[in-house]
Amino acid sequence: xxxxxxxxxxxxxxxxxxxxxxxxxxxxxxxxxxxxxxxxxxxxxxxx
Numbered sequence: 814x815x816x817x818x819x820x821x822x823x824x825x826x827x828x829x830x831x832x833x834x835x836x837x838x839x840x841x842x843x844x845x846x847x848x849x850x851x852x853x854x855x856x857x858x859x860x861x
Contacts, residue, residue, distance in 0.1 A: 830855030 816824075834846035849855055 826855070826857040830857050 830849065834849045845856055
């Protein structure tokens with residue numbers, strides 16, 4: 814099962830977006846977690 818670079822990038826981006834802000838006390842300077850929690854797209858979606 815060979816994966817392309819694009820497939821690997823998609824999987825990694827999804828994993829990061831799904832898990833980065835998993836905990837409610839996660840804070841970040843750019844407000845990424847607040848965006849993700851409010852239903853907006855994860856900023857890493859731009860690489861997909």
